[in-house]
Amino acid sequence: MRRRTLLATSAATMLLAACGNGDDEGGENGAAPAIEGDENAPATIVFWSWAENIQTVVDLWNSKNPTQQVQLSGQAASDELVSKFLTASKAGNAPDVIQAEYQALPTLITNNALQDITSVIDPIKGAFAEGTWNLTSFSGATYAIPQDVGPMMLFYREDIFTEMGFSVPKTWEEFGVLAKAVRAKDPAKYLTTFSPGDAGWLAGFAQQAGANWWSNANDAWKVGINDEATKKMLAFWSGLVNAGDLLGDPMYTPQWNSQMSDGTIIAWPSAVWGAGVLAGVTPGTKGKWKVAPLPQWSASENVTGFWGGSSTGVAASSKQKAPAAKFARWITADPEAVAALVKIGLYPAATVGQGADMLGNAPEYMSNQPDYYTTAAAIAKTARGFDSWGPNTNVAYGAFEDLLPTAVKNKTDFAAVADQVQTTSVDDLKKQGYQVA
Amino acid sequence: MTTVSRRRRRGPGAAPYLMALPAVVLFIAFFLIPIGYAIWLSLHAMRVRGKGFGVRTEVFVGMENYVTAITDSAMYEALVRMLAYGVIMVPVTMGLALSFALMLDVPRVGLKGFTRISIFLPYAVPGVIASVLWGFTYLPAVSPITRAFTELGLPAPDFFGDVSIYFSIANIAIWGSVGFNMVVLYTALRAMPAEVYEAAKIDGASEWQIAWRIKIPLLAPALIMTSVFSLIGMLQVFSEPNTVKSVTNSITPDWVPLMRIYQQAFIENDVYLGSATSVLLALVTVLLSLAALAVFRLRARRSA
Numbered sequence: 216m217r218r219r220t221l222l223a224t225s226a227a228t229m230l231l232a233a234c235g236n237g238d239d240e241g242g243e244n245g246a247a248p249a250i251e252g253d254e255n256a257p258a259t260i261v262f263w264s265w266a267e268n269i270q271t272v273v274d275l276w277n278s279k280n281p282t283q284q285v286q287l288s289g290q291a292a293s294d295e296l297v298s299k300f301l302t303a304s305k306a307g308n309a310p311d312v313i314q315a316e317y318q319a320l321p322t323l324i325t326n327n328a329l330q331d332i333t334s335v336i337d338p339i340k341g342a343f344a345e346g347t348w349n350l351t352s353f354s355g356a357t358y359a360i361p362q363d364v365g366p367m368m369l370f371y372r373e374d375i376f377t378e379m380g381f382s383v384p385k386t387w388e389e390f391g392v393l394a395k396a397v398r399a400k401d402p403a404k405y406l407t408t409f410s411p412g413d414a415g416w417l418a419g420f421a422q423q424a425g426a427n428w429w430s431n432a433n434d435a436w437k438v439g440i441n442d443e444a445t446k447k448m449l450a451f452w453s454g455l456v457n458a459g460d461l462l463g464d465p466m467y468t469p470q471w472n473s474q475m476s477d478g479t480i481i482a483w484p485s486a487v488w489g490a491g492v493l494a495g496v497t498p499g500t501k502g503k504w505k506v507a508p509l510p511q512w513s514a515s516e517n518v519t520g521f522w523g524g525s526s527t528g529v530a531a532s533s534k535q536k537a538p539a540a541k542f543a544r545w546i547t548a549d550p551e552a553v554a555a556l557v558k559i560g561l562y563p564a565a566t567v568g569q570g571a572d573m574l575g576n577a578p579e580y581m582s583n584q585p586d587y588y589t590t591a592a593a594i595a596k597t598a599r600g601f602d603s604w605g606p607n608t609n610v611a612y613g614a615f616e617d618l619l620p621t622a623v624k625n626k627t628d629f630a631a632v633a634d635q636v637q638t639t640s641v642d643d644l645k646k647q648g649y650q651v652a
Numbered sequence: 653m654t655t656v657s658r659r660r661r662r663g664p665g666a667a668p669y670l671m672a673l674p675a676v677v678l679f680i681a682f683f684l685i686p687i688g689y690a691i692w693l694s695l696h697a698m699r700v701r702g703k704g705f706g707v708r709t710e711v712f713v714g715m716e717n718y719v720t721a722i723t724d725s726a727m728y729e730a731l732v733r734m735l736a737y738g739v740i741m742v743p744v745t746m747g748l749a750l751s752f753a754l755m756l757d758v759p760r761v762g763l764k765g766f767t768r769i770s771i772f773l774p775y776a777v778p779g780v781i782a783s784v785l786w787g788f789t790y791l792p793a794v795s796p797i798t799r800a801f802t803e804l805g806l807p808a809p810d811f812f813g814d815v816s817i818y819f820s821i822a823n824i825a826i827w828g829s830v831g832f833n834m835v836v837l838y839t840a841l842r843a844m845p846a847e848v849y850e851a852a853k854i855d856g857a858s859e860w861q862i863a864w865r866i867k868i869p870l871l872a873p874a875l876i877m878t879s880v881f882s883l884i885g886m887l888q889v890f891s892e893p894n895t896v897k898s899v900t901n902s903i904t905p906d907w908v909p910l911m912r913i914y915q916q917a918f919i920e921n922d923v924y925l926g927s928a929t930s931v932l933l934a935l936v937t938v939l940l941s942l943a944a945l946a947v948f949r950l951r952a953r954r955s956a
Contacts, residue, residue, distance in 0.1 A: 298918060322921060325700065325708050353705060411901060431705075468899040470791035479793070606705055613905065613919040620901035643920070647708070648700035 250335050250529075254537035257282040261310040262542070263300065265290045266363075266525075268559040272546060275555050283538050285312075297322060304328040304532055311533040312543055315359060316525045317350045318415065321606045323528070324358050330529040333357045335540045339548040342565045346599050350564075351526045353603050354431050359528030360547040361564030363556065365486030366598040367419045367519045368591065370493065372481045373505040373583065375404075383507045387451055390510040394460040397481065407482045408462035408471065409452045411619035411629075414612035415522055416466075419486070422520030422599055424448040424512055429605035435650040440611060441637040446630040447512075453622075453629035463623035472496045484509060486522040487562045487591045494580040502583045508594050519598045524564065562591070569595050607643050614639040687934075694718065694928035717928035726906045727929065733818075734908045738886035740822040745882050748826065749833035750875070754863050756834075757841045768838070772831035779828060783895035786824045791899055812902040821903075824892045829885065833878045840874035841867060876948040883944050887937045890914070909933055 262273065262285050273287045288310060290296050297319045303309040304326070315323060323329045333356050340348065343361055351359040371383060379400055384390040394406040410416065421428065426444035430437045439445070456463040462480070464470065474480045476497035483489065493504055509519045527543045529536055546552045553568035563569065569592040577587035584590070605611060614636040622632050644651050697713040700706035721727065752771055756764055774782065790811035792798045801808040811820045848870075852862050868875075890910040897903040897911075905919065906912040913933065917926025 298921075301921075321705065325705050326698075327707050412898070463901065465899060465901065468791060469788050470793040470899065473794050606700075607920075610920050613915060617905050617915075621904055624901040647698065649706065 250330065250332065250536045250540055252535070252537040254335075254541040255283070256535070256538060258284075258535040258538040260285045260312055260535065260539050260542055262287050262312040262314075263290050263296065263310040264288075264314040265296060266314065266559065266561060271559060272552060272555040275551065276542065276545060283542070285542055300530075301326050301328055304530065307532065309530045309532045311530055311535060311539040312527060313530060314362065314525050314527055316523070317361075317521070317600075318418070318604050318608045318612070320351060320358055320526065320528070321353070321604045321608055324353065325606045328531055329358045330531045330533065330536055330540075331356050331358060332360070332529055332540050332543070335537070336360060336544065339544050339565075342548040342567060344566055344596060344598075347564050349602070350521070350524070350600050350604075351528075359526035360543050361524070362527045362547045363524050363561040364564045364595065364598070365419075365488055365521055365523035365562065366591070366595040367423065367484060367486050367509050367522050368489070368594050369507045369509050370483040370485050370489050370504050371507065372478065372500070372503055374503045375478055375481045384510045386514055387510045387512055391451065391455055391460070394455050398460055403479065405462045405474075405480055406460075407480055407484065408464050408466065408474075409456045409623070410466040411463060411623045412465050412616050414615040416484075417615060417619075418601075418612075419520035419522040420448050420452075420484075421445045422601060423509060423518050425518075426601070428601050428611070429608075430602035432652065435652040436605065436644055437652045438605065438637060438641050438644065440640055441633040445633050449629040449633055456623060456629075457626045465620075476500055486524075487595065488523065488560075490578045490581050490587070491560055494578070501580050504581065505584050506581070506587060506590060508590075508597070517597050519594055521598055521600055524562075526564075562595075605640065605644070606649060607640060607647065610643045611636055611640045690927045690931055693924050694931050697924045698922075713924075717925045718932070720925055721929040721932055724912075724929070727909060727912050730906055730909045730912045734886065734889060736818050737822050737825075737889060737908070738883070740818055741825050741889075742879070742882045742886055744822065745826050745829050745833060746875070746879055748830045749837055749878065750868075750871075752830065752834045753837035753841055754867060756838055757867070758859055768835070772835055774827050775829065775831040777828060779824075779891040780895050782824050782828050783892045786820070786827070787896045787899045790820055790896070812900045814902075817900075817902045821889075821892050821896065824896075825885065825889065829882065833882070836878050837871060837874050840871055844870055872948075872951075876945070879948065880941055880944055884937065884941060887933070887940065 260283065264287065270287050270289075273285050277284050290299065296313070297315070300309060300313055300315075300323065309328065313323075313329075315329075320329065336357050339360065347361050347364055348357075350364075351357055351361055369383070376383065379397070381393060381396065384393050390406070397404050397406045418428065421444065424444040424447060426442050426448070427439050428442075428445070430439070452461070455461045462474075471480070475483070475493070476499050483493075485492070490504075490506070494501070508517065511517065527547050529539045529543055533539050546556075547563075548565045548567075550567050550573075553563045553565050554573055556563050557568055557574055563573075567573065570588070574588040574592075577585050581587045615632065618632045618635055619629065622629050641651055694717050695712060695714060696710050697717060698708040699711045699713075700708055755761065756768060761767075777785075789795050789797060792808065792810075795808075795811075798808040810816055844867075848866060849862060852866055857865070888910060889908050893903050893907045894911055894914070897905065897907065905915050909929075910933075913926050913929050916929060917923045
């Protein structure tokens with residue numbers, strides 16, 4: 216019942232949002248350049264996105280807004296999209312609306328390619344959890360609207376756990392003990408693999424541990440990539456991987472696929488979209504995986520981090536920013552649009568889309584866990600991000616992906632890598648001309 | 653004065669210029685302008701103005717990017733790795749290509765067409781696809797090679813070890829390029845006058861002696877050309893390690909010079925530094941190719 220009411224209220228909020236006639240546009244805070252013009256003016260909006268089948272969502276908008284048509288331009292991978300978008304912005308033929316991963320936003324903002332949309336997002340702010348909203352806001356300014364999120368959770372092979380008599384680890388300490396127990400009981404099996412080349416995955420673990428890689432105060436950047444929380448987290452994985460209790464091989468390789476399906480690897484810390492990946496990678500183990508909250512750093516805690524997800528923003532070069540922002544608001548927060556996003560397999564960022572009401576039953580692959588989405592929604596509420604993404608997140612990610620695989624190969628302390636990445640990131644910020652606290 | 657202009661009028665006129673025009677235009681549009689732009693980029697950089705996120709603006713920084721590029725220790729490590737790879741790749745490719753070409757050229761060898769095609773075929777496989785295929789074979793859990801070794805009770809080879817990784821990557825390039833080089837050498841062999849061999853045979857030379865004393869010296873120009881191609885191939889190595897990178901911890905994102913440049917330009921989003929490094933690498937490539945050509949020519953002249 217309670218969820219129903221909540222849904223009803225947020226739906227009402229969004230209805231209001233949909234009816235809103237742009238009264239709140241005006242940019243009262245002088246710092247942000249306001250979005251001007253009539254948001255209901257006829258327009259042809261060009262939208263860049265890489266999500267599969269998102270055309271169906273766009274079609275829905277087009278059928279309801281005959282004077283404001285959206286043209287979808289399907290783009291390749293998400294990383295490539297950033298370079299492409301920056302180039303297009305320079306060349307003056309950028310789209311009006313763009314889908315961007317959260318950690319890519321700072322790069323787009325500092326290259327002056329994204330519009331500050333703070334003045335037009337009030338109607339839908341309430342549709343998102345605060346932790347989610349922070350993913351697209353930087354020093355009080357909002358540059359994009361969260362579209363889909365990836366709160367992290369633990370996938371595990373329920374059948375193997377039962378067979379071997381293991382219970383799901385509640386804390387990382389238990390996780391470590393379990394990793395050793397798995398090896399002792401069956402030397403052919405590993406609890407999981409620590410994939411050192413995925414900085415986004417690592418960032419999620421760091422967020423959960425309470426790290427704050429970037430924050431901005433008094434116009435100076437504070438970089439905390441080697442803060443205590445991050446080092447604690449890295450030292451934890453370091454101990455297990457270097458002792459041989461866990462694998463240290465990359466994910467998403469043919470080897471990983473085979474190990475995930477033949478039971479060599481029996482757990483996978485991933486995100487809510489992981490069920491879809493598993494369905495593709497190991498279709499044979501359908502109905503054998505279950506999901507649980509990520510292990511915690513202390514038994515009394517209940518937090519998780521984000522891995523992946525994307526947002527929708529308006530290009531700074533757009534000549535029809537008001538209608539573009541209207542579309543961005545719609546596709547991310549309107550219940551109908553959110554329902555359509557769910558249909559194409561995204562886990563929406565708006566809270567209205569996260570309950571079982573909207574998502575329906577568990578994905579077919581997770582048929583053994585009927586409350587999959589209820590569990591996911593509960594976990595999503597506990598997710599925390601960093602204060603901000605840094606203006607050179609790409610450099611930090613690049614440094615991690617450069618150094619961590621080598622640390623795994625040479626069995627050195629992973630926590631030391633955090634110090635190196637910190638130095639690299641700070642040096643780069645200073646070189647670019649940023650103030651670093 | 654008048655005679656000169658009269659002479660000019662009698663000349664070919666604008667025709668040669670017109671005919672050369674397409675080539676010149678293409679050369680300028682697709683060669684000089686991009687190089688010029690790269691050089692221009694290499695002298696600039698994005699610098700931040702304003703507070704917080706600030707705004708990046710392009711400014712002239714002079715030689716700063718070049719200083720960064722020259723003092724970049726990662727680049728030198730990448731160069732060393734590239735050389736280690738080249739020391740394996742170039743001689744093995746040339747050796748195999750030459751042996752196959754000579755063997756195919758021996759009279760009374762059966763299944764020539766089939767053999768030639770099967771050696772050449774890997775060249776038609778794009779480098780990325782080849783790397784995916786070989787990467788698959790190198791991964792212990794899915795490798796048929798590892799499986800065969802374990803079935804026989806032997807210790808399985810580690811394809812991603814500190815030293816073996818160079819052989820593993822070189823192997824992919826060798827597999828793909830031997831066929832091409834072999835065809836070039838074989839074609840050169842077929843083009844040689846048969847009288848030379850007949851004369852040698854009359855003098856009592858064996859097939860071995862013909863190969864050593866006649867074919868290889870006569871092949872010198874083709875060998876020089878293919879060796880320079882292989883050297884340039886070494887300098888340009890990118891797709892093999894970059895593809896295999898995703899399946900192993902043994903290959904860093906800056907493993908060879910081109911990967912380092914890619915990292916600078918597209919991962920760190922610093923096209924300016926990437927351009928400076930590219931310009932330097934291009935210079936090194938040109939110098940190395942010229943040096944290699946000079947050395948080979950000198951040798952060829954001496955042995956001739």
